[in-house]
Amino acid sequence: MPNSNDKSPTQRLRNAPRCQATAKGTGKRCKCTAVRGWRVCQVHGDGGGHRPGPSHPRWVHGGRSRDVTEARLLANLLARGLNSPFVIGGQIA
C-alpha cells in the first residue's frame, strides 16, 4: 500500500472499509467506518471476543474449522480437476 497520508483526510475517510453489520432497527447495513483490522465498527463489536481456534469456548471438534474447511475445498478442487467452476485459466479463483 502506498503512503495513505498523501490523500486528503476526507478522501481517506470515504475510502475507509465499512462496517458489515446489519442494524437490527432498520435491517440495513451499518456503513460506519470499520475499526482497523476488523470488519465492524465500534458499535457492532470491535475488540474483545475470543481468538478463533481450539481455545474458543464454542470449539467442539474442529471439523468445521477454517483450516479443515480450506483443506476440504482444496481436496474437492483437486478431485474435480480443472473442470471446476472455481478454476479459471488453471488458477484457483
Ligand SMILES: [Zn+2]
Ligand atoms: Zn456498525
